[in-house]
Each structure stands twice: as C-alpha cells, then as structure tokens.
Amino acid sequence: MLSLAELWSPIRLTLALASITTVLLLVIGTPIAWWLARSKARWKEAVAAVIALPLVLPPTVLGFYLLLALGPSGPGGWIGGFFGLRTLAFTFEALVIGSVIYSMPFVVQPVRNAFEAFGDRPLEVAATLRASPWDTFWTVAVPLARPGFMTGAVLGFAHTVGEFGVILMIGGNIPDRTKVLSVAIYDYVESLQWAQAHILAAGMLVFSFSIILSMMILGKRVARPGA
C-alpha cells in the first residue's frame, strides 16, 4: 500500500521546482532589486507594487491569468508551438514560470532592502578607488548585501515548496510532471489515504521549522561582523 516511489516522486519534483525557481529568482530578481534600490525614477514604486502583487493576490487569481497566458491562445501556446507543444499549461515549465512570478517578492524585497541599507557611500568609495560600476557591484554591493541574498534565497525556496493554489491552476495534478508535494498531500486527503498524507505533511512541518530556525541562526551570525 505504502509505495516509497509514489511518495518520493512529489518530493523530488518539489525540490527540483524549488531549486530551479530559486536560481532563476536570484538571476532575475537581483537586477530588479538593484534597480528598485538605486533608481530615482518616480514610477519605480509602481514596478515594485506589481512585483509585490502576489503577496496579496489570491493564488487562484494569479493562477487563472497564468493559465490563460500559458494556454493555447496565450503567448505560452505560441512559444510552446516552437517545441511542438499546443500549450505550456500543465507542464513542469509552467510550474517554474508560475513559481518565479509567485515567489518574486520574497526574493526582491529582502535583496532590495539590503541594497538600500548600505546607501551610496560604499559605492562612491569604490568608485574613487578605481572600481568600475560593474566591478563595484560584484566586489562591494553583492558582498555587503549577502544577508539579504541569503534571506531571499531561503524565503524564495521555502515559499515555492509551499505553493498550492497557483500550481493547481496551471499544473494540474499529473504524477511525475506537475504533482508536487502540496498537491500530493491534498490528493491523499481527498482519497482518504491518511498515512501518506501524514508522512508528507509531517515532513513539511519539520522542513519548514528547520528553514526558519537556520535563517534565524544565520541572521544572527551575519549581523555580528562588519559594522
């Protein structure tokens, strides 16, 4: 009855989704956070609001629009056409796209805060020490913002792991392709498979607790040196 492979599949899928999403979030979110922290454009707060939208939007609303966008008559279907697909919806790629959008504020916000926290001065100092802006970014801004990156990465990862509504809307419930942890738990409960639901749910509980705990410990350790 209790099939290990059956339990492992959603865990593996979830870890893959969260890892890929976190890497993409750092790659995409960092320049956005930098721009939000440094730009003097008046409309930047509008951009910040759009990025923060998933914080307040019901996941089903976001999922609904994503479904339309990824479906056959949206841009997703058009792009899918190049790969011989009729639609991007109900694929692992759809989950990645949805997760990146859904978890974006959890990465952009702490990284932006970290970029803002040290002000202009370290960047000016670096410029007077012959460092180009690109050089300064990598050798001063990123190291100084490290706590923000760590918080962002952990939050982005954890939030992706816990995602449910958006996934259900755009991924469906296809084993080995889109059936991630949260959906699997829901599925087990629906079909009254309590033991399986227990194992996955308790696992999530432990995972979440260790994430929060390690973040707090890390946060303390990072706060100490420097000043």
Place this chain on the structure above:
Amino acid sequence: MNQSAATISARYAGVLGSFELDVAFEVPMRGITALFGPSGCGKTTILRCVAGLNQMPGRLVVGSEVWQDDVAGKSLKPHERAVGYVFQEASLFGHLSVRGNLRYGYRRALKNGIPETIRFDDVVELLGIGYLLDRATGELSGGERQRVALGRALLAQPRLFLMDEPLSALDRMTKEEILPYFEALRASLSIPVLYVTHDISEIERLADHIVLLDSGRVIAVGRLNDLLADTRFPLARNRDASSVLEARVNVFNAEDGLTEIDIGGEMLVVPGRVGENGSTYRVRIGASDVSLAVDRSSQTTILNVVPVRVLDIQPLDEAQLNVLLTIGHREGGPKLLARITRRAKRVLGFAPGQQMYAQIKAVSLVRSTGRLPTSTAK
C-alpha cells in the same frame, strides 16, 4: 586655453538640487589647498565634482590631464579619475579586513598599469597600521579607522588627494592623534591635496593655499598667510584671527632657554629648545597678541619687537581695527595682522606707509615643515 601643467584648474557653474554653484579657481599642483567657508558654501560639492561623484557643467584640468571639458563633451567617470578620496567618516568596507580595504584600490591601480609610486609597506609604516592589517574593520577605533581610510586612498596611487573634513567626525584627542600623520603625509609625498574644512585651526596647521568660499562663490584664492592676514577677507575678521608665518630656527640660547627664530630676516625668540638649527617651522601669531609702537621701546617685558610697515587699516567693529603690516622695512616681507583699538590709533595717529614697531606677545609653533616628524623618511 593655455595653462601651466603645474596647476589644478577648476570651473563649475550649475545647480545641484536647490544649491547654486558658480566657482572658478586655479591652485598649484603641490601642497595642501584648503577649500574653506561656512557650511553650505559649496566646498564639499566642489570636491565631489572634482572626484566625479557629482556632475556639474564646467571644466577641470589636473596638471596636464583634462578630466572634464564640456566643450569637448568629455567627463571622466569617477573610477577613471586618479583621485584618493577621504570622506568625513572612514567608510571602510565592512566585508573586508583592514588589509582587504587597503588593497582594494591598490590592486586596481596596479592592474591598470599605473606605476607603483606609493608602496604598500611604506604606507602601512607611515600610518602605523601594521598591527591592524588582519583585523575586521568593526574592531577599530575612530582614529584607526580614519588612518586606514587614508592609507586605502593613498594606495590607489592618486594624482590628486581629496579630503572632505577628514577630522571633523573625530573627537579632540583622536584629532591630535591623527594630525601628525597628515603632516607626515604632506612632508613625504608630493601629491597635491584639496582639503575641505570649516576648522581654521586645521588650516593654520596644514594648508599652504586657500580657496575662500561663500554661498557657492569664490571670494578669494591665495597663499595661506596672504588670505589669513588680508583685512578685506572674513578670515581677518574672526575673533581669533591670526597670521601664520614660516620661521627658520637660528640658534638656541642655553643661558635664557630661548630659541631664536628668523622670520623674513627679523629675529624672534620662543621659549624652550625648538628643533635643530636651520630647520623650518610654521608659527602662528594671534592678531590680538600684536601691539604697535612708534619707536623701539626699551621699557617692556615683551622680547619680540620687530620693525614693520603699515600696509592697510580696516575698521572691525565700533572699538577695534585690523592693521595689516609687513615685517621688516623692505618690500614684500611677510605679512602680519595686528588688532588694535580705534582709540590707540587716534592717540598715535598713524597711517598706511608708516614705519612702526610690532610688539609680539606670543608666538606659537604650529608644526615642523622642514623635516619628517617620524623616522620613516625615505
């Protein structure tokens, strides 16, 4: 535009925020030039424009290099300008050790193929920061931090040193601890310095030239004492206005315990043994410590009586006058500022051109200029 290669020539005219700046000055490419004025006069803005941290329409030529020329549409980026900038706060990089901070600009300068005229070990020794190299920056005292910041800027191999009130964030004790390093720097390096301050005592001690500023305009540019003593400018109107003069140690008189010093050919004495014969010092003479007499009075406890010629007399307030003097009876002697009462002038009845005698109550040594105060001279 024809200009000598041995100057820094700056011109800025524009608006930054709500502040309007319109300045032009040319200062020598050596020694310390103080940008001096009340807060809000634009001195820091000028410094930031020179570093390229602020942009303002204008032109900047440092020696033979054009750093900004709006006509040619040229303005070097901050990192392309060979400056060493010392900010008011040390602003060390918190993620790097002291060594990492010192090496930041140093590595980049050498990588750009700039010759290593300022060596790492020399700077560490000059600033006495060897014992700090492997520390985290958070563990340093205020004075140590500013010394490291100074060293970090130096090691970027600058052609021009910019200092924005580098001592103002420090308490008095720490300031006294740091000043000798600035003096050592001045004596051992030939890099020109633009030094922003509103503290006249720092100017008296460090500056060779002054750019006097007020509300975004240049009031005067000149050599230190020419501006300190000039009755037309606000420095001479300060309550503790002074003259700062170069003096050469002549001889020590062991019997009286006095050292005879030579200022523009006239001899003054100062208490105690001061330096070696022939070494030069900078001395400060407060305007209120100078009184005037029509002849060389013999009946006085004041030892320092020198012949002077009156150059200019300007009213200061309802009771006092500023009198600009030149020491000695020759043309072009060092200038000395005296502060006297209107009544004394009425009684003595003197006028510009007249030869008189200045009685100098106190002469304070500001610093040694002729040799290094530390043993690291190379």
